[in-house]
Structures are given as structure tokens and as C-alpha cells.
Amino acid sequence: MNYFSKFLGAASAVALSCAAVAAQAETLFWSTQAKPVEEAQAMREQVLSGFGGGVDYQPNDGGPWLTRLQAELQAGSGSIGVLGALHGDFSAMDPADLVDLSDLGVASASDTFNGLAKLGTDSLQYIPWMQASYIMAANKEALQYLPEGADINALTYDQLIAWAANAHEAAGEPKFGFPAGPKGLKHRFFQGYLYPSYTDGVVRTFASPEAVTAWTKFKELWTHTNPSSTNFSFMQEQLLSGDAWIVFDHTSRLAQAFNERPDDFVAFPAPAGPTGRGFMPVLAGVAIPKTSPDMDAAKELVAYMLKPETQIATLRATNFFPVVDVALPDDLPPSVKAAGDAVAKMSGSADANPGLLPAGLGDKGGDFNRVFVDTFERIVLANQPIEQVLEDQKGRLAAIMQETGAPCWAPDAPSEGACPVE
Template identity: 80%
Template sequence: MKFTANLAGAVSGLTIMVSAAAVNAEVLFWSTQAKPVEEAQAMREQVLGGQDVDYQPNDGGPWMTRLNAELQAGSGSIGVLGALHGDFSAMNPDDLVDLGELGVGAASATFNDLAKLGTADSQYIPWMQASYIMAANKKALEHLPAGADINALTYDQLIEWSGNVKKATGEAKFGFPAGPKGLKHRFFQGYLYPSYTDGVVRTFASDAAVTAWEKMRELWAVTNPASTNFSFLQEQLLSEDVWIAFDHTSRLAAAFNERPDDFVAFPAPAGPTGRGFMPVIAGVAIPRTAPDMDAAKALVAHMLKPETQIATLRATNFFPVVDVALPDDLPPSVQAAGGAVAIMSASADANPGLLPAGLGDKGGDFNRVFVDSFERIVLAGQPIRAVLDDQKKTLEKIMNETGAPCWAPDAPSEGACPVE
């Protein structure tokens, strides 16, 4: 099981930028990630041990306040930034240094393109990732459609597979986190919509969205009806009420850790506009005010080394973005999920649906639009077009009130992302 990376030019880049193994001057690593005390300490000792680095994690507000103060002053002490894609996308690209000369990057060409933030330059370097995946009891594998590759399924094949299982067992055994605490909204935002509409906000009420919801109805027809009570699918996998499931990696972990030989993890399926999936991408960047550019660039290169990526996985439970074999001593859940995440993010048809950004306290209202649409269309059987036209009004109001610009896979916008 390996994470595949585009490391073209990495050797020459690292030779130039990292002539020594250690960073040669103290660098302030200003991060929004690995904030819990245990994670921060693990970062300092396991990930950055031997480097002359001051790792300081903070909440988003203080993180941005100090960064903006230094940028406005034209000088500062922050050497390297660690943050989520959404944090960087909210910045002025001119405030970040082009890191293309380092010659390092992520497995996913899509991730590397996202890191350019709409410019021609590498505004940040992908650093680590988390995501949602699929899991199945190995008993289900014999019912896969003829010719289907579990690592490259389509939605039609997933529906056929779930239907085959239902016919063979007399029970619907696809599991969906539709319970009160389930992450169903992330499925619609990051998986279904990108796979069928190549968007989320702009395409919310499009004809392609109608097709997406029709496909969701087909999937629901072979879904365990008790899914409206399911929130953590690891429980149903272990009880075998479910043989095939979608959920966040952390919500499937217990199944793999308790019975690692009984389950398999695999990527989300693909639709007409790609393999939609929702990565949580964190990156490293250098502000234009960094006091020691060479030391800062050396630290960025250090964070992309395979051994550093493994240490980061142990410290944070975020998965690597570069080519690395996972050690055998990692928990089975990490081994299984890591392979699925790697294949999914590096797939040629990868179409990431990023976490919503810029919504402030309206994030819950945004999620509710998708949950309400699901409940009305799939559970209540209301006409798809009528529901989408109605929910579109609510979505437009949220976007206009927040002024949030579009995020991938929607095309960029000037100002509030339009609901077209």
C-alpha cells in the first residue's frame, strides 16, 4: 500500500534547498493544525525533532490576526504557515511566496492545482489530508457486478452491487449515515454533487442535480431503511446490519481495528463529472514577510519527506500526500483507510468537493439546505425539480448574506457564489 506522489524534480529541488538534513535557523511554524496539547507535543518531538523550529498552533482567529499584522507591517517573525486550504484561499496570493522551485508536491495533480489558488504559482504545498471513504464486509465482494473494480467503482455499479446483495440475502445492506448525527450533508456536498454536476452551489438546482437526486433515490432503494438512525457506520458493519457503507474514516475505524480481516476499504464511486470526494487538505506556505526564506523553504521541504509524512500521520491522524509505504505497526484502520484515501485522491478522475468556506455562522444553515433536500426528495418522495427550485431560494439567501465566494469544484466567483 503506497501513497503515489509527483516528485518530479524533487531530488534537484531538495539538493538546492536542503543541503543539510536539518533546518539551519529557527523558524516560527505558525499553524492552525495539531492544536491539542498531545498533538502539538508530538509535532515538536516526533515530526520536528532535530529541526530548529518553534511550532506554535493557534485557533484560526489569532492565527490570522498575527499574520495580517505582520503582512501590513511589511516584516515579521512567522517563517512557515500551516493551515487548511480554505484558510489559504481566503488570502491574497501576493502575500504568499511561490514554492514551485522546491520541486515537491502531492500525489494528486488536482491537489497541486488547488494549491495554486487560481494563479500560475504554487501558493502552498499540500501537507496532509483526511477524507470520507467506503467500506465493505468481504462477504459482499462475491456480489460485485461483473468486471467491476472495487477501487474504481461508478455509482451505477455501487447501486447494482447493493442490489445484488439485497437479492442474495433478502436484506438491503448498503448503509448510509442518515441519522441525526450522521454526516450525510458531506456526502451530498462532497461526493454526489461533484460527481454529477461538477459543482455544489452554482449547480445546486441544475438539470444535472436532478439526475444526481434521481440516482440517490435509486441508491436509497437498496439501502438499509434503518439508515435514518445510523450515525457511525462502524457499529452497523460490526453487527452486519450493513455490508457496504460510506462514512468518515474516523467513524469506520472501530470495525477495522476490531475485525481487520473481515472488511475492506475503498474509494468513493465516480459519476459523469468525476470521482467526487471531500478531502480535508492542509498545506504549508511561506508568507512574503518570512525573515529567513532559505530556512523557511528548507522546513517546507522537510515536511514533504516520506519519513516526515509518516511521523505526521502518527502525530495527527492526517494521511500523507506523498509517496510512502505505511508501516506495519500502524492500527489496521489507518492501514485500510490510508490506502483508500491514497487511491481516491490520486485517481485520474478525482474531483474534490472542498469543505464549505466563508460561511461563518451560516454553515449550519448551508448544511440544512442539503439535508432538507434529501428528506423531501428521498424520504418524502416529493418532486425533485420543485424541491430544488424551492431550496434554491434559501441557498441564494445564505450565499448573498455571507458573501462567500465559490470553492472547488465550482468555478471561482467575484463576490458571493451564485446559485445559477
């Protein structure tokens, strides 16, 4: 080998060594969120580029994400610096595998979210990072029919029913709209809104006397619901057409109405029942595994993710809303501003009672959702006796929980092993 070849070889080795050091200096952000190529690129260029320490943002599906994390935890060392995942991903972990972040000095503006982030311990096992949810929306013309004394940002289910009844009478036809179509997200309303608001549970309380009350109230609301709702899937369409004046849906499925006619509609929190203001947050958090190679850099990155300006950048990149108090910029789409305000009021309300996304069900998630859809169709559409239907469906639900072994999630009380249907 001549001198020049040796020089090239040595230079290449130095370059590789420098690259390795540079790569090592970056904090590996291992995430289940912002996976689409466009979102991942926006996370790197718009959100994380302002972090001084350098970040290697790597989003993955849940399976590979968990496999690598478990391998590093079992080995006792690894390269993952910071974790990004949904609450359900973290709740399935052993809290001892995550670093206590209580002394970091950052948290969400929601005491409810901070409580969830403790994962049943006395310390913050992850920091709430971003959220999405389902909300209510209405044509502003319908506001004149609100029952006397009702606050649209703090409605009860009884007030919502009265409002729908008033609008029904004024219009001469039912004007409440509900996404009960084949592609509608009706099951999420029952799991995350109705059940938590009336039973303070979902699985344990499925066939309880309080559940009977909940379905009775929903049947009452249904009498003021546009009967074509069984064909409705995206409620933005019914708001724009006038087929519905008051609706419930996911924020993304209401966006078109607010973006096309922002002055005509208002967004607001879901109503409250006897056991709180049930709502389903799609809550993501950031955590640090105990095997993180650079704990100081990891903590700096977690704190960076909660800065107001970072939260706004994350909103632009992912359409997930901030978890900290922040003034939304004027140049955001009208739908984002309207929904963001409603989500913040809902998650920050004193009576907030989150009904989390089902967790631990694996490929039985569809069967779980079907239980609630079938219950709705039998009770509300077929007018079958509520107690009988709940008793019939109780067995199906119990079988799913036993087969999956999925433990309870909020607002159900924690369980050892499969969540029981009581």
C-alpha cells in the same frame, strides 16, 4: 551596586540575549492544525524534532491565526516563518501575500491537489501537506455480489447501485448503510461526493438538471439502503453488527471495525459519476508568507514536511494521511493502513474531482449544511418532487451566499464576490 550584583546583571543580560538569538534562530510554524495539546506535543517531539534548524510550533484557532498573520503582512515584516492551514484558509488569502514555491522541488503525489495549491495562479502558493477524507468500506462477504467487470477501486455510481441491489437480493434485506442519523455526516456526502460527481459543482449547480439526475440516482440507491440508516451515525457499528455490508463514512468513523476485525472488511474509494470521482478532501498545506524573516530556513522546513519519514511521523501524530507516495509501516493500526490506501487511490485517481469543504461562510456554515439535509429529507424520505424541492431550497441557499459573500470553492468555477446559485 556591588561588583557581584553587576556581574549577575551582566550575566542575566547575556543569557537573555542568547535566548533571544536562539529563539530567533527557530522557525515559527504558525498553524491552524494539530491544535489539541496531545497532537501539538506530538508534532513538536515526533515530527519537528528531526529538523536541524529548530522549529517553534504554535497552533491556534483560525481567528487569532489570521489576525496575527494580517498584522505582519500589513506591517511589511514579521516573525512567522511558515504557515500551516487548510486549503480554505489559503484560498481566502491574496496569493500575492504568499511566496511562490514552484522551484522548491517538492509537491504532493496528486496532480489534483497540486492544482488546488496554485490558488488560481500559475505557481504553487502552498505545498499540500496532509489529508483526511471520507471513504467507502464493505464486508468482504459482499465482494461476491459486485457486478460483473466492476473494479472496487474504480467503481461508478451505477455499479454501486447494482452491487447494493445484488446484496439486497442475496440477503433478502437491504444491506447498504448510510450515516443519515442526527449525528451522521450525510451533508458532506452530498456536498463533496454526489454533487461533484454529477454536476461538477455544489452551489452554482445546486438546482441544475444534472442535480436532478444526481438525486434520482441517490433515490435509487436508497431503495437498497437499510431503512434504519436514519438512526445510523457511525457506520463502523453497522459493519460490525452486520446491519450493513457496504457503507460510506469518514475514516475516523470506520476505524473501530477495521481495528477489531481487520480481516473481515475492505476500504475503497468513493464511486465516480459523469463529471468525475467526487470526493471531499480535508486538505492541509504549508506555505511561506512574504514577510517570513528567514526565507532559506522556511523553505528548508517546507521541504522537510514533505519527506516520506516526516509524512509518516505526521500520520502518527495527527491521523492525517500522507500526500506523497509512501509505504505505510506494518506497525500502524489496521484502520490507518486500510483507510490510507483508499484515500491515496481516491485522491490520486485520474478522474479525481474534489469537492472542498465550504469556505467563507462564518457562522452560517450550519445553515448551509441544513439546506442539503432538508433537501435529502424532502426528496428521499418524504418522496417530494425533486425539481420542486430544489427550486424551493435554491432561494435559501442563495440567501446564505449573498449574506456571507462567500466566493465559490472547487469544483464550482471561481466567482467575483458571492458564489451564485444559477
